[in-house]
Amino acid sequence: MPTSTVATGAKPLENMTYWQRTFGCQMNENDAERVAGMLEEAGALPVLTIEEADIAVFLTCCVREKADIRLMGQLASIKNIPPAHEEKRIIAVGGCIGQRDGELLHEQLEHVDVVFGTHNLASLVRLIKARIDTGLPAIETAEENEGFASSLPVRRDKPWHAWVPIMTGCDNFCTYCIVPYVRGRESSRTLEDIQRELSGLAEQGIKELTLLGQNVNSYGRDLYGKPRFAEVLAMAADCGVERVRFVTSHPKDLLTETIEAMAAHPTIMPQLHLPLQSGSDRILDAMIRKYEIAHYLELVQQLRDNIEGISLSTDIIIGFPGETEADFQQTLDVCEQVGYGQMFRFIYSKRSGTPAATMQQNATREELQNRFERLEAVAQASSLAENKREIGRTLDVLVESASKRDARVLAGKSPKNQTVHAPMPEGQDIDAFEGRIVKVRIEDATTNYLQGSLEQ
Numbered sequence: 001m002p003t004s005t006v007a008t009g010a011k012p013l014e015n016m017t018y019w020q021r022t023f024g025c026q027m028n029e030n031d032a033e034r035v036a037g038m039l040e041e042a043g044a045l046p047v048l049t050i051e052e053a054d055i056a057v058f059l060t061c062c063v064r065e066k067a068d069i070r071l072m073g074q075l076a077s078i079k080n081i082p083p084a085h086e087e088k089r090i091i092a093v094g095g096c097i098g099q100r101d102g103e104l105l106h107e108q109l110e111h112v113d114v115v116f117g118t119h120n121l122a123s124l125v126r127l128i129k130a131r132i133d134t135g136l137p138a139i140e141t142a143e144e145n146e147g148f149a150s151s152l153p154v155r156r157d158k159p160w161h162a163w164v165p166i167m168t169g170c171d172n173f174c175t176y177c178i179v180p181y182v183r184g185r186e187s188s189r190t191l192e193d194i195q196r197e198l199s200g201l202a203e204q205g206i207k208e209l210t211l212l213g214q215n216v217n218s219y220g221r222d223l224y225g226k227p228r229f230a231e232v233l234a235m236a237a238d239c240g241v242e243r244v245r246f247v248t249s250h251p252k253d254l255l256t257e258t259i260e261a262m263a264a265h266p267t268i269m270p271q272l273h274l275p276l277q278s279g280s281d282r283i284l285d286a287m288i289r290k291y292e293i294a295h296y297l298e299l300v301q302q303l304r305d306n307i308e309g310i311s312l313s314t315d316i317i318i319g320f321p322g323e324t325e326a327d328f329q330q331t332l333d334v335c336e337q338v339g340y341g342q343m344f345r346f347i348y349s350k351r352s353g354t355p356a357a358t359m360q361q362n363a364t365r366e367e368l369q370n371r372f373e374r375l376e377a378v379a380q381a382s383s384l385a386e387n388k389r390e391i392g393r394t395l396d397v398l399v400e401s402a403s404k405r406d407a408r409v410l411a412g413k414s415p416k417n418q419t420v421h422a423p424m425p426e427g428q429d430i431d432a433f434e435g436r437i438v439k440v441r442i443e444d445a446t447t448n449y450l451q452g453s454l455e456q
């Protein structure tokens with residue numbers, strides 16, 4: 001490890017190599033692009049494997065217990081990987097587990113050298129440098145958000161896509177969720193700050209942007225003048241980038257003006273992630289979700305009435321404490337009624353520190369498995385039905401890569417975020433298409449993707 005370059009005043013991490021692994025949500029994906037940007041600005045070079053890396057950064061997630069356990073296992077197992085060069089590899093852990101565990105992480109796993117939290121991403125290079133200079137662990141988390149990652153250097157994973165965080169944290173305290181404890185209370189970026197970032201994106205070649213927040217619909221409540229999410233949407237829709245998406249929307253805070261803004265701007269894609277969690281009012285009440293199914297279904301109707309062909313996706317928790325067969329049947333009924341394009345399904349995972357962790361789980365393992373399989377069948381049928389409706393249409397597809405199965409086939413995303421495959425013309429490869437929006441005539445559909453032909 002070239003510590004001498006540090007002493008001569010060159011870039012602090014010059015001649016070092018880094019590798020990173022990201023778990024969890026889009027917030028972490030956005031943070032990962034900033035980590036790469038900061039490390040490269042500090043002189044470090046990316047490598048493909050941890051074996052080649054002087055610095056290994058883990059951006060962690062503690063939303064689900066299984067992922068948490070898997071990560072701790074991985075962190076323990078990398079201890080024995082020999083260093084890439086003569087000095088010890090620096091292991092840095094950030095994200096939700098860094099925020100939650102702080103010092104404890106180093107106490108449990110001595111080879112973890114640097115710990116940072118969700119609020120102080122900007123400190124990463126300084127902490128790594130402190131570890132190099134002193135040989136001592138550098139552990140720092142912050143209680144309050146120290147600023148939005150957008151002000152940090154970025155190396156985009158996809159050069160045509162930008163994450164634009166508009167708020168962090170959450171004030172909702174759903175009883176199963178650890179997020180408010182590790183991401184903190186809601187904190188919104190000002191409209192001016194968001195506008196500053198949006199205004200440069202089209203010129204940078206960005207074709208699609210995603211506005212990010214734990215609950216974008218409550219944007220601005222903590223700001224002077226209480227700006228609204230619909231204003232952010234309108235700004236993003238007019239910033240020159242061809243496609244605008246956003247996550248995540250809490251149903252209790254989705255306003256008519258937001259639906260109207262979506263309908264009024266063709267650059268806002270006709271797709272919305274609207275987490276249902278359960279189809280039972282009794283369970284929603286126990287989750288403290290603060291909406292009822294009747295209201296949720298009214299929103300769905302309003303969305304369908306205003307935005308032609310809108311595709312909806314959702315999250316469902318199976319087996320929340322107290323969920324009976326009758327509650328679950330209501331979830332199945334609502335899912336069938338809505339007809340989601342995509343459903344993310346999770347068996348309830350207890351997170352210590354949340355109110356639900358003390359509630360009694362009454363379903364057996366077999367019952368949970370059975371519910372999972374029945375929901376899976378509904379999810380597959382509704383995805384297939386939605387995909388089949390696209391047959392015969394010509395869609396604008398943002399090309400992302402070659403298909404994993406066949407390098408002569410391009411893979412991209414439709415406006416509704418469906419995966420689309422189409423063969424490339426003879427003699428052309430993916431470099432000619434990546435990051436471009438092309439027209440594809442859809443000829444066939446499966447549960448997972450649409451198949452079509454390029455229209456020239």
Ligand code: SF4
Pocket residue numbers: 170171172173174177178179180214215250
């Ligand atoms: S709205 Fe509920 S589920 Fe979503 S982040 Fe906040 S507390 Fe968690």
